[in-house]
Amino acid sequence: MKQKVIVVGGGLIGAATTYYLSKQGADVTLIEAKDIASGTSGACDKAIMMQSKKPGPLLELALQSAALYKGLEEELEADLEYREGGGMILFETEEEREAIHQLVARQRQAGLDVQLLSRDEARLRQPGLADHILGTTWWDHDAEVNPLHVSFSMVRAAQRRGATLCLGKRVSRILTERDRVVGVECEGEKIYADAVVMAMGVWTPLLLKSLNLDIPILPRKGQILVSEQLPAFVACNILGGSYITAKMTPKSKESTASPAAGVGLSFGQTNSGNLLIGGSREFAGYDTRTSVEVTRAINQCAARVFPALRSVRILRVFSGLRPYTPDGKPILGPIEKWPGLYIAAGHEGDGVALCPITGKIMAEIVCGREASHDIRPFLLSRFTSTVPV
Incomplete structure (x- = not known):
């Protein structure tokens, strides 16, 4: 008999989990309160970037996903x-140089x-960089993808294998x-199943409170600017050193002096020619409103690195x-306290990069098969266990 599974959440992670569950032969139903990729997965960039991952379990997982x-x-x-x-x-800056050299x-x-490039070497690969740039890293195999296409394509592929899609149901x-x-x-x-996979991103903790589960996931807001369409401008994925610093800064250490705290360059270009210019990392609860102050800070950061952007129009x-x-x-993975319950959430800015491997691993675990990657470092129990993972 097919295992009956419900996946809650129609973003990248929920779509991938649904797709790989359908490949495993499960009877899977995907439930989404709005539409596919209507939340975080529809408000992110395109990067499948390994260089932004911490060496260790996260980077190992990301490489499998890539x-x-x-x-x-x-x-x-x-x-x-x-x-x-x-x-x-x-x-x-010299401070950023030292931090990036240690990371590399x-x-x-x-x-x-990963290679380290001088300013002149970097400008050969990416024309238009400002004169003050001290240098950059480089890795040939960082990639990009359209997260909307990934989400919708995975859901459609799952439907071809018999998956059920329930949109507009909370x-x-x-x-x-x-x-x-x-x-x-x-x-x-009431919809019954053998297993329920929670893939609701920042909304996962809210629904699981009723089960007395404390899920340590917080919303971290990020703003992205969209430019007018331009001829080929960006040759690769580009991150600023300050972006990496902001990404890896714990909540307890993040500056709260300004709403613009956590701003650092994140740069890419869509197939249609629009620049996606980010980004910020703010703990502002579930408030998704954009801020003029943060928008201005991102714009200034981008123009400082690419002076030519001073004459480019921002559309939205x-x-x-x-x-x-x-x-x-x-x-x-599974939640020990509640058999039948699984979580796939908390990817922060790595959801695009980790999407396929997350779906594959979750499907294997839910269907009782051996996972293709060690999930012990990613279990919820790591936050309460006294044993290092």
């Missing part, structure tokens, strides 16, 4: 706008052959019987809520 992306267009029979064009992290040394030890509570999760309630309708600004965890790693 390998899956290489064959995903053919597998899904869809154009995902996948491109492996390389990536760089630039540094503007650790990445090389982990097997990631899950109001988790159903339990005899200390076990047995389904969900949607707008008064949007924001999304990244699901932050205290140690920067997602929460994956």
Whole structure:
């Protein structure tokens, strides 16, 4: 008999989990309160960037995911706008140079052959960089993809395998019987299953409070500017050293002196020619409103690095809520206290990069198969266990 599984959340992670569950032969239903990729996954950039990952379990997971992306267009029979064009992290100050050099040394030890480029070498790869840039990193195999295409294509592929899609239905509570999760309630309708996978990103903790579960995921808002369409301007994925610093700064240490705290360059270009210019990292609860102050700070940061942007028009600004965890790693796997319940959330800004491997691993675990990657560093229990993972 097929295992019946409910996936709650229609973003990248929920779509990937649904797709790989369908490949495993599960009877899977995806439930989404709005539409596919209508939340965080529809308000992010395109980067599949390994250089921004901490060496260790997170980078190892990301590399497996990057390998899956290489064959995903053919597998899904869809154009995902996948491109492996390389990536760089630039540094503007001696402090950033030192921090990036330390990061690169650790990445090389982990097997990631990241190069360090001088200013002149960097400007050969990416024309238009400002004169004050001290240098950059470079890795040939950083890539990009359209997260909307990935989300929709995975859901459609899952439907071709028999998955059920329920859009516009909000899950109001988790159903339990005899200390076990047995389904969900949607707008008064009870839907039963052998397993429930929570893939709701920043909204995951809210729904699980009723089960007395404290899920350490916080919304971390990020704003992105969208420019007018331009001829080819960006040759690769680009991050600023301050962006990496902001990403890896715990909540307790983040500056609260200004709403613009956490601003650092994140730069890419869509197939249609629009520049996606980010970004910020703010703990502002569930407030998704954009801020003029933060918008101005991002714009100034981008123009400082690329002076030519001073004459480029910005068409719009949007924001999304990244699901932050205290140690920067997602929460994956079963919940010991509640058999039948699984979580796949907390990817913060790594949801695009970790999407395929997350879906694959979750499907394997839910269907009782051996996971293709060690999930112990990603279990919820790491936040309460006294044993290092």
